Structures are given as C-alpha cells and as structure tokens.
Amino acid sequence: MTPVTIVGGGWAGLAAAVELTSHRIPVTVFEAAGQLGGRARTVEVNRYRIDNGQHLMLGAYHEMLRLMHIVGVNEEDVFDRLPLELFMTGLRTTPVRISLPRQPAPLHLVSGLYRATGIKFSEKMDLVRLCTSLLLRRDTTDRDISLAQWLEQHRQPDSLRQRLWEPLCLATMNTPLDEASTRLFLRVMRDVFTRQSRDADLLLTRRDLGAVFPEPAGRYVEAHGGTIRMKHRVNALRISEYAISAVSVAHQNVLSDHVILAVPPSTCHRLLAPHPILLPLAETIGAIPAAPICTIYIQYASGTTLGRPLIGLVDTTAQWMFDRARNGQAGLMAVVISGAGNHMDADKKTLAETVIREMALLFPHWPPPVDWHVIREKHATFVARPEVNAMRPANRTPVRGLWLAGDYTATGYPATLEGAIRSGIAAARGVMQESGAA
Incomplete structure (x- = not known):
C-alpha cells in the first residue's frame, strides 16, 4: 500500500495522520505553510508567541484528548481543568x-x-x-x-x-x-x-496551541515512519478511471491510492473543480459561506488580572475576554469578537482603541495598556445556519480513494477543534475500511 497522502497539516489533517499512523499505515502530509496547525496555530509577533485566535476547549472533547494521549501529550501538562x-x-x-x-x-x-x-x-x-x-x-x-x-x-x-x-x-x-x-x-x-x-469542564491552555497538538502530532508521525513536507503546496489532483492516482506537488506527480483533502473549503473547491465528476461537490463546498473571528491581544502591566480565566462581555464590541496569565503571559488579555460586523472593516488602530476604551470603562482600576496586536481570521469558520449545515459534505467523495476532512464537513458539530479532529478521524477510518486495513 502506497502511503496515504494527506493534503493539509491543520488539526483535521493531523488527526487523520495520527489515526492512520497509530494503525501502522504510512502517511505523507503536505502542508503549504511553514508550520503545522492551520487556522489554530501559534504565531510570533514582536516579542510575543501567541495563538492565531483564542480557542477554548471543553472536557467533552474526547477525541481530541484521545489523540493527544496517543502522541504523548499529558493533559495536565498543557491544560488546567476547571469546573x-x-x-x-x-x-x-x-x-x-x-x-x-x-x-x-x-x-x-x-x-x-x-x-x-x-x-x-x-x-x-x-x-x-x-x-x-x-x-x-x-x-x-x-x-x-x-x-x-x-x-x-x-x-x-x-x-x-x-x-x-x-x-x-x-x-x-x-x-x-x-x-x-x-x-x-x-x-x-x-x-x-x-x-x-x-x-x-473548561480546559484552559497553559501552553500555546502548537504545543497542545500540532507539533507533538507532527513529531509522532515522523517518529513512526511518516513524512511531513512543510512548504509543499499541492497544485492538482490526478484521477484515472474514477479513482485517485496521484497529487501534483511542485509540478511533480506523487503517486497515491488514497488521498485525504484536509484543506479549507476555498482550497478544496480549487482542487476539485477541474474534474467533471467532482464539479457538483466542488460547487457545494464553494457555496459554504465563511465567518470571521477577530482577536485583539492587549498587553497591560504584569500585575493586571481579570481575577478569573475568562469573562463574557455584553453591550461591548467584543463578546469574550481571556486572561493569558496561565500561558505565562501575565497582563496579556485576548479579547474576542466573533462573526461579521463593522469591526472587520475598521483599521486595526481604530478597532484596538475602541476595545481599549471599553475595557477602561469596565475595569477603571486597570492601567493603560503598553501594547496591542490585532489578528483577523477572515475565514475562521463556516456560517452555522440551518441551510448551511444541510449543505456540509460527507467525508467520502465520488472518486475512489479520495476523502475530505475539515470542520466544514458533516460532523454534526459546529466549526470547533473537536469537530475538525472528528472529521480527520472519520476520513482516516474511511481509508482503512476501503483499503481493508480496518
């Protein structure tokens, strides 16, 4: 059996890779970016190592916790579990x-x-x-x-x-x-x-997102014979007689009988659309609307604290605020604005100043901030309307050996990290069943 090709090194793609690797099935992961994690990754900004958006995990994320255990991550090392x-x-x-x-x-x-x-x-x-x-x-x-x-x-x-x-x-x-x-x-x-x-329970990260799963997952795959190719963009799919045969990377064909596309809907649409048998699926995926998430990181003096890990906000521009002290970043607050709105059109300085003014009204005893940084993820999730939920595709495609993974697929969950992981596991199990390796 040729290695299973996984296109995309986000949480869904890595979940598929770990699930297959744990069953001794070889994998090759192609990731276009220079790091693993996809939209839930760690980025370095000035002197900060921060997450590309603030995520909250729950005790109900059983599949995430199971895969973390497989790749050698102890829950207690990366999370504080609180009622x-x-x-x-x-x-x-x-x-x-x-x-x-x-x-x-x-x-x-x-x-x-x-x-x-x-x-x-x-x-x-x-x-x-x-x-x-x-x-x-x-x-x-x-x-x-x-x-x-x-x-x-x-x-x-x-x-x-x-x-x-x-x-x-x-x-x-x-x-x-x-x-x-x-x-x-x-x-x-x-x-x-x-x-x-x-x-x-709330699972509050004590480490950055990269250390929670993406980086250990990559190490696990490579330690067990798999391959991770960073900065390798898949440009096209090769299909022969209604079955996948290869992917094109840097103008070279990489042969594979099984391919899992674990990429965002827009990239998936681009790869599927050239093939008539996949065009209806591509058009469905391309019609799934995206919703943004904006995170404003505000650095206050190190003694500044919420007094609790997070709070919900009403009557303000943002909806949630997280105290990053547990991540070793005392005084750093992550302020989250979910969904579309005027905040996506405002320049970053104006948006940050608006949020900082609101925080000053809520917490008048706080000192002025010393720094801020705005991260906008324009395609953070799908818009979870009833009609959009009905559009979400299954993992299996009409082409033999070609599978989809991602939080936008029909997981029964909204666009969460647990949903992405469940989708990757489902695609991996589909490959195993189709190949007789289950």
Whole structure:
C-alpha cells in the first residue's frame, strides 16, 4: 500500500495522520505553510508567541484528548481543568455568574442554574424548565430552525437572550442567535451536559496551541515512519478511471491510492473543480459561506488580572475576554469578537482603541495598556445556519480513494477543534475500511 497522502497539516489533517499512523499505515502530509496547525496555530509577533485566535476547549472533547494521549501529550501538562464557570458582565447590565458544582450530570447543570447570581428567580425557572426539557426529555426539532426561533418557542425572555444565550451562541457557533442552527447548538449542549459532569469542564491552555497538538502530532508521525513536507503546496489532483492516482506537488506527480483533502473549503473547491465528476461537490463546498473571528491581544502591566480565566462581555464590541496569565503571559488579555460586523472593516488602530476604551470603562482600576496586536481570521469558520449545515459534505467523495476532512464537513458539530479532529478521524477510518486495513 502506497502511503496515504494527506493534503493539509491543520488539526483535521493531523488527526487523520495520527489515526492512520497509530494503525501502522504510512502517511505523507503536505502542508503549504511553514508550520503545522492551520487556522489554530501559534504565531510570533514582536516579542510575543501567541495563538492565531483564542480557542477554548471543553472536557467533552474526547477525541481530541484521545489523540493527544496517543502522541504523548499529558493533559495536565498543557491544560488546567476547571469546573465550568460563566461570568457575564457589561457596561449596562447586571453581572451574571453561573458556576457548576461537582455533581453527577445533568444534576450539576440544574443545581448551577438554581444557584446562579444576577438572574431573577423567574428567569432561573425559565432556564431550568428549558434545560430540563432539553437534557432529560431529549427535546428535538423535526426541522432545523434558528436558535432565536427555538428560544422564543421555549419562552426565554429577552434579558436571558442578550446576557446568556447570545454570547454562548457566538462562542459555540461563531454565528448570531438569529441565524444559528438549533440542531448544531443542541448537539453541543447535550454532549457537554448530559453524559458526565467532567464533560462541562473548561480546559484552559497553559501552553500555546502548537504545543497542545500540532507539533507533538507532527513529531509522532515522523517518529513512526511518516513524512511531513512543510512548504509543499499541492497544485492538482490526478484521477484515472474514477479513482485517485496521484497529487501534483511542485509540478511533480506523487503517486497515491488514497488521498485525504484536509484543506479549507476555498482550497478544496480549487482542487476539485477541474474534474467533471467532482464539479457538483466542488460547487457545494464553494457555496459554504465563511465567518470571521477577530482577536485583539492587549498587553497591560504584569500585575493586571481579570481575577478569573475568562469573562463574557455584553453591550461591548467584543463578546469574550481571556486572561493569558496561565500561558505565562501575565497582563496579556485576548479579547474576542466573533462573526461579521463593522469591526472587520475598521483599521486595526481604530478597532484596538475602541476595545481599549471599553475595557477602561469596565475595569477603571486597570492601567493603560503598553501594547496591542490585532489578528483577523477572515475565514475562521463556516456560517452555522440551518441551510448551511444541510449543505456540509460527507467525508467520502465520488472518486475512489479520495476523502475530505475539515470542520466544514458533516460532523454534526459546529466549526470547533473537536469537530475538525472528528472529521480527520472519520476520513482516516474511511481509508482503512476501503483499503481493508480496518
């Protein structure tokens, strides 16, 4: 069996590579960039080593944790695992705090909602009724609708929608409440809250994203006979009699009976479209809309702290802020703006100054910042609308031996790192089954 060719060294491609390597199937990974990790990678800016956007992992990310274990990463070395605490504050709202106790699921959620502060008793009852219906009776929707519609059907008041559901929706889906798929949101909520209480834990990175999975995964693959080719761009696919035969790299054909395309939708469209048998699939993938994420890193004096790992923001430009002290970066705050908006058109200096002014109003005792840096990822995720979720392709393609991997595929999850990893694993298992190696 020729090595399985994996195009793309992001989290999906590396998940496929690790899964295949762990079954003693040789792989060759081609990555166009000079480092692994894709959109969830580590970058160096001036004197900072920061992530290309702030990511939050949860205890429910079982496949991510499994692959980390395979490649030799101990959870305790890269994460602090803490019970879920949501603290939402804003310029014109009463702060909300929901903290989950160490109790069996889903009792921990109901108990945490009862004990929440900043929420009226009637609102707590609205939340408990909704969550009881969702978690215990497995409430489902026959037709996927927007999360805003679903919350209206379940009589959630505007105050909860603004202070709780909208920030949670943006954090989970990178899509506004009025557009987001209820089916995807409920899938995540059930995985997080219904199985075991540890699934709701926050996994807060103590290292940069590169050290969490991409770099150890690359070392694992190479240590077990695989090949990682950095700065190698795949320009074309070679198809013969409805089966993949090779990929073109630097004008040379690399023979392969099995290829996994683990690249962004735009790149995937470019590689698929020249082949008539793949054109309908290419057009579907090309029509999947993308949503941005903007992260403003603001450096304050080293003694500046949030007093907690992260907070949700209401009535401000941004929706979430993370204290990077756990990453050894005291005083560095990562402020996240999810989804599209005017912030994507503003120049970086204007955007940073706007966010810094808002932080000064929220935290008047903080000193002025000493530095800032803006990272915009224009194609961070797919837009998680119901109709877009229905468009997402399967891992298998009409061409024998050609597979897709990426968080945009039909994982049942929104565009998360766990979704990307699950997609890569599914593609790898498809290859093994097709080749008889399963």
